[in-house]
Amino acid sequence: MLNIGRRYLNFWPVFWALFLLIIQVVTNLWLPTITADIINKGIAQSDMTYIWTMGAVMLAVALISWLSAIGNVYFASKQSQGLGKKLRGDLFKKILFMDERNFQDFGDATLITRTTNDVTQLQNVFQTMLRMMLMAPMMLIGSIFMAWHLSHDLMLVFVVALPVLALAVVINIAIAMPRFRSMQTKIDKINLIFQQGLTGVRVIRAFNRDDYEIEKFDEANRDLTHTSRVVLTTIALLMPIMTVILSFTNIGIVWFGARLISQKMMEVGALVAFLTYATQILMSFMQLSAVAVMVPRAQVSAQRVREVLEKEDKIKDPNPTVAKERLSELSRHALQLEQVSFKFDAAAREVLTDLSVTVEQGETLAIIGGTGAGKTTLLHLIARLMDPTSGNIKLGGDDIRLLSQHVLREKVALTQQKAVLFSGTVRSNLLLGKADATDEEMWEALSLAQAANFVKEQGGLDLVVEQNGANFSGGQRQRLAIARTLIKPAELYLFDDSFSALDFATDRKLRQAIAHSQKHQDKIKLIVAQRIATVMTADQIMVLENGHIAGLGTHEKLAQTCPAYQEIMRSQLSDQDLQKLGVNWRQWENETSTALLKGGQHL
Numbered sequence: 229m230l231n232i233g234r235r236y237l238n239f240w241p242v243f244w245a246l247f248l249l250i251i252q253v254v255t256n257l258w259l260p261t262i263t264a265d266i267i268n269k270g271i272a273q274s275d276m277t278y279i280w281t282m283g284a285v286m287l288a289v290a291l292i293s294w295l296s297a298i299g300n301v302y303f304a305s306k307q308s309q310g311l312g313k314k315l316r317g318d319l320f321k322k323i324l325f326m327d328e329r330n331f332q333d334f335g336d337a338t339l340i341t342r343t344t345n346d347v348t349q350l351q352n353v354f355q356t357m358l359r360m361m362l363m364a365p366m367m368l369i370g371s372i373f374m375a376w377h378l379s380h381d382l383m384l385v386f387v388v389a390l391p392v393l394a395l396a397v398v399i400n401i402a403i404a405m406p407r408f409r410s411m412q413t414k415i416d417k418i419n420l421i422f423q424q425g426l427t428g429v430r431v432i433r434a435f436n437r438d439d440y441e442i443e444k445f446d447e448a449n450r451d452l453t454h455t456s457r458v459v460l461t462t463i464a465l466l467m468p469i470m471t472v473i474l475s476f477t478n479i480g481i482v483w484f485g486a487r488l489i490s491q492k493m494m495e496v497g498a499l500v501a502f503l504t505y506a507t508q509i510l511m512s513f514m515q516l517s518a519v520a521v522m523v524p525r526a527q528v529s530a531q532r533v534r535e536v537l538e539k540e541d542k543i544k545d546p547n548p549t550v551a552k553e554r555l556s557e558l559s560r561h562a563l564q565l566e567q568v569s570f571k572f573d574a575a576a577r578e579v580l581t582d583l584s585v586t587v588e589q590g591e592t593l594a595i596i597g598g599t600g601a602g603k604t605t606l607l608h609l610i611a612r613l614m615d616p617t618s619g620n621i622k623l624g625g626d627d628i629r630l631l632s633q634h635v636l637r638e639k640v641a642l643t644q645q646k647a648v649l650f651s652g653t654v655r656s657n658l659l660l661g662k663a664d665a666t667d668e669e670m671w672e673a674l675s676l677a678q679a680a681n682f683v684k685e686q687g688g689l690d691l692v693v694e695q696n697g698a699n700f701s702g703g704q705r706q707r708l709a710i711a712r713t714l715i716k717p718a719e720l721y722l723f724d725d726s727f728s729a730l731d732f733a734t735d736r737k738l739r740q741a742i743a744h745s746q747k748h749q750d751k752i753k754l755i756v757a758q759r760i761a762t763v764m765t766a767d768q769i770m771v772l773e774n775g776h777i778a779g780l781g782t783h784e785k786l787a788q789t790c791p792a793y794q795e796i797m798r799s800q801l802s803d804q805d806l807q808k809l810g811v812n813w814r815q816w817e818n819e820t821s822t823a824l825l826k827g828g829q830h831l
């Protein structure tokens with residue numbers, strides 16, 4: 229926690245906060261002595277001048293104390309709020325650039341809790357630290373010293389009171405502390421269920437599972453409430469216990485003080501001052517114990533925040549001495565995979581094994597395979613969202629690990645399997661692909677992606693995009709996401725099953741448009757798809773089966789030689805279509821697509 233303080237607090241504001249705090253402590257300790265003097269010298273001797281003079285001094289001291297308290301609160305709040313702001317900003321940046329595997333290891337629910345709730349805990353503890361944490365011990369020691377100075381005998385009362393108080397605090401912390409981490413974890417769980425409930429709300433309704441989800445949320449909610457109740461009740465119990473101890477201590481002081489006064493061993497003013505110091509001693513002790521309860525909780529939060537901030541990314545930029553600052557010209561061997569294998573850390577077996585392929589500049593490689601075959605993983609490796617466990621991926625002859633992630637990502641455009649749109653407008657979404665895109669370029673990309681018509685009809689480039697693109701159909705979302713990819717001036721275009729939500733005719737038109745687009749003609753295109761119709765015109769098709777290459781070649785070649793490909797064809801094509809095998813495939817595709825457009829049964 230101190231590490232976070234050192235990193236995020238500024239020296240001078242903290243210095244002023246503490247300086248003003250010391251002034252506040254000194255003035256607070258001084259006030260009871262002035263009261264004692266007014267009683268002993270002014271009231272006892274009916275000296276009005278003394279009473280007025282000391283009254284004015286008392287007012288001035290109280291005013292200084294008040295002003296320093298205001299100043300201290302100002303600096304403490306500014307620093308702690310600033311710490312929260314900077315910490316949240318750093319966490320957001322870290323999470324945004326966190327590599328895929330680390331991101332998955334944490335999970336988004338806990339990342340949200342850590343950025344919000346945990347940071348708030350730290351913010352609060354630093355605010356308290358700059359106010360109370362130093363004031364309480366200073367007041368405690370100062371008050372004990374002043375009280376001791378007033379009467380040694382009365383100090384005996386504290387010999388009983390303080391150990392009882394200390395015992396209450398220790399028991400309290402012992403009960404509360406182990407539950408703090410579990411409280412934060414339970415908040416993570418609530419966030420997770422809530423988040424899943426929100427994103428899957430339509431599925432829940434469709435399956436009539438509202439009751440099940442509500443019960444699941446209730447259970448997590450009850451669990452958190454139970455733990456919080458135990459912790460907070462334990463902490464809250466401290467207050468009445470301390471009040472009782474404070475009351476008994478005051479009774480003891482008045483009882484013994486009165487006897488000392490009757491024996492002329494103490495003055496009335498001193499007893500009044502002693503009572504004030506006694507209250508300050510116990511109040512400081514209460515504040516200290518409140519802080520003692522806050523610190524362990526903040527410590528847990530600090531640890532959770534640091535786990536994120538200090539998580540070492542597995543994907544690293546190359547050492548500057550060997551790094552290549554730009555991509556080599558792509559010509560032959562533009563993209564090469566050399567015996568690429570990949571395994572997730574926790575998984576028992578490899579997801580991809582020994583993949584080798586070369587894609588020349590301007591070529592299209594289609595990747596087809598069953599669910600879980602490893603298609604998405606392969607694209608993620610090429611975009612360097614993850615690194616292969618073994619083997620190399622080269623662009624223009626250079627290993628992509630020699631390029632900084634920034635340079636590489638400038639050259640790679642990826643459309644994810646699930647189209648992600650950001651709230652804003654069509655224009656703001658397209659600007660993510662190319663920050664300085666002109667209207668003309670945007671319309672060009674939209675028309676390549678077969679999205680121009682519906683965008684034009686619904687309001688043009690400034691058409692509003694709601695959160696997650698909720699105001700568009702699945703196919704429209706896909707097309708907008710594809711347009712965002714196509715507008716990017718990249719060398720390598722990756723489409724991860726992005727055509728799946730499109731109807732056959734749009735799918736075909738889109739592929740034809742990309743194939744004829746001047747801008748994209750000499751670029752590499754990788755298309756992951758499930759449909760034969762989508763992949764058949766590609767220059768090469770890779771058939772993936774359980775992470776292995778089951779076939780690699782043109783459609784014609786695979787249709788004749790690759791059993792896995794033939795099996796996919798059999799599952800998707802009619803007998804009539806299959807009979808046409810080996811005739812003229814490109815013509816065949818056009819025919820079947822046209823038939824489909826006319827309401828035919830093919831594909």
Ligand SMILES: Nc1ncnc2c1ncn2[C@@H]1O[C@H](COP(=O)(O)OP(=O)(O)OP(=O)(O)O)[C@@H](O)[C@H]1O
Pocket residue numbers: 332572575579597598599600601602603604605606645
């Ligand atoms: N984070 C992960 N940890 C462990 N295994 C994973 C993880 N992500 C994916 N896998 C596994 O890796 C394999 C390949 O997944 P991948 O998403 O690449 O398949 P895919 O071919 O794209 O499938 P689909 O067509 O269904 O999208 C699957 O068996 C999956 O269970």
